[in-house]
Amino acid sequence: MLRTGTSPALEYSDLRRLMDLQLGDEKHTFSATSTLDVIWVLYDRVLRIDPDRVDDPDRDRFVLSKGHGPMAYYAVLAAKGFIDVAALRTFGRYDSVLGHHPDRNLVPGIEISSGSLGHGLGIAVGMALGLRARRSPARVFCLVGDAELDEGSNHEAIAFAGRAYLENLICVAVDNRSSSHGWPGGLAARFAIEGWSGTTVDGRDHAELERSFTADHVGRPHAVVAMVESKG
Amino acid sequence: MSATMRERFYETAAGLVSADERMAVVLADIGVGRMPAAERAHPDRVINVGIREQLMIGVASGLALTGFRPIVHSFAPFVVERPFEMLKVDLGHNDVGAIVVSVGASYDMAVYGRTHETPEDVALIAALPGWRIYVPGHPAEADQLLRAAALTDERVYLRLSEQSNQLARPITPGRLHVERRGVDATVIAAGPLLDATLEATADIDVTVLYMTTARPFDADTLHASLTGDLVVLVEPYQAGTSSAEVSAALADIPHRIAAIGVPNIEHRKYGTWQEHNAAHGLDARGIRARILRALARNR
Numbered sequence: 001m002l003r004t005g006t007s008p009a010l011e012y013s014d015l016r017r018l019m020d021l022q023l024g025d026e027k028h029t030f031s032a033t034s035t036l037d038v039i040w041v042l043y044d045r046v047l048r049i050d051p052d053r054v055d056d057p058d059r060d061r062f063v064l065s066k067g068h069g070p071m072a073y074y075a076v077l078a079a080k081g082f083i084d085v086a087a088l089r090t091f092g093r094y095d096s097v098l099g100h101h102p103d104r105n106l107v108p109g110i111e112i113s114s115g116s117l118g119h120g121l122g123i124a125v126g127m128a129l130g131l132r133a134r135r136s137p138a139r140v141f142c143l144v145g146d147a148e149l150d151e152g153s154n155h156e157a158i159a160f161a162g163r164a165y166l167e168n169l170i171c172v173a174v175d176n177r178s179s180s181h182g183w184p185g186g187l188a189a190r191f192a193i194e195g196w197s198g199t200t201v202d203g204r205d206h207a208e209l210e211r212s213f214t215a216d217h218v219g220r221p222h223a224v225v226a227m228v229e230s231k232g
Numbered sequence: 233m234s235a236t237m238r239e240r241f242y243e244t245a246a247g248l249v250s251a252d253e254r255m256a257v258v259l260a261d262i263g264v265g266r267m268p269a270a271e272r273a274h275p276d277r278v279i280n281v282g283i284r285e286q287l288m289i290g291v292a293s294g295l296a297l298t299g300f301r302p303i304v305h306s307f308a309p310f311v312v313e314r315p316f317e318m319l320k321v322d323l324g325h326n327d328v329g330a331i332v333v334s335v336g337a338s339y340d341m342a343v344y345g346r347t348h349e350t351p352e353d354v355a356l357i358a359a360l361p362g363w364r365i366y367v368p369g370h371p372a373e374a375d376q377l378l379r380a381a382a383l384t385d386e387r388v389y390l391r392l393s394e395q396s397n398q399l400a401r402p403i404t405p406g407r408l409h410v411e412r413r414g415v416d417a418t419v420i421a422a423g424p425l426l427d428a429t430l431e432a433t434a435d436i437d438v439t440v441l442y443m444t445t446a447r448p449f450d451a452d453t454l455h456a457s458l459t460g461d462l463v464v465l466v467e468p469y470q471a472g473t474s475s476a477e478v479s480a481a482l483a484d485i486p487h488r489i490a491a492i493g494v495p496n497i498e499h500r501k502y503g504t505w506q507e508h509n510a511a512h513g514l515d516a517r518g519i520r521a522r523i524l525r526a527l528a529r530n531r
Contacts, residue, residue: 057299105327111297113326116317122287123322126294133256133276134298153318156284
């Protein structure tokens, strides 16, 4: 329903246009674009998923926990053929499938319905447990924001995932220093102390992001802290 | 008396996990060690996340999203109230199923006080769309309802209690069971309050319907078996939890409702659930007095 299946492959350079389609003009803010490069690199170079087989039980999962500002997410999904480019123009309308927070029930290929902060990582832990129980090779990539990590529910998930040795779980924390009270010592330390492997990278550097997403982390979950410009 | 609802639950859940590789159990410390064989044999599907109830529901959602049928279980306050937004979003809004099994009911553990009491549980779950709510009154019924829930992918809340009726009824999930037919009024007794209700009405000529599925409410059976213009609800949780359902079911029939249940107050007492029942008029004596008062106003 959402995709034509015939649209030509779109590139990173098309994303700005795809975001403009959602907003009518060039209004987007950093909250929308802080995630752009991370999501692009995942869909372009890392995730083993196919818009023609969004129900494949062994697909990699991308879980957008930070559901706020999903324009970059929708733009990448459109570029990669998961949603019809034309649907982007309906962003936020009453009948649109593309709300200001995404809903998996409206868009095949969106893995979770999110919006309120602090839900995605717990769900991602459950997915990783389920995939491991089924001996699936699939991995779960969960995107959170540094301000989102204020929510205590994340820390339930971070602590448990480390102790459960969830090697198939990768958490990408996009850090634009928007947490009101900050994270002294950096975000990576919050994961490391719970037994995760982790790395802090330039959230705009595609090669570095790709390397960090595909780095070995045998026997434990992996955190990638993607540093981007400070918010406003 | 054989095993309690809670004891039967652990036994049945362990059996379901062993028999069906889609079944999983997610715990937050409460209940750990109660299914030792299943915990040992299926460590990947009997999961204890520690004292992390928000995560417990998130994990259940993730398991459901990867093809499993999760059971989550804890004391009622910790599985309903603590992670309430996770029930709404991770399960409801994401539209995946789970079986949420609580123990402790309204005040089974009254000695622990208010923090461990949840007479609000059914009202809270009922406020969320798409949930099936079971309130069994006997361990065999609880077992039957759990097994029925395991066969579906629905969101199910199964409320287990220490309090129990002497005998199980031949219930059908989703339906009110017609326990007795009478003339003067229709009494709906929920779960473990059936025995007290029958004792209270032994010499009163009323229809008694037995409710073990609180949601969706069985409007059809109530409508079809209505006698008199008075409906008395006897619920072991917050008073009036099902009043709006009764009203909606009888929108075309003039009727009155007397809602008997736990009052919505901070009741700062300890002791036993029997003492709390007596204090709230939820023993046979109290129920009888309320019904007689309501009937007197009828005449």
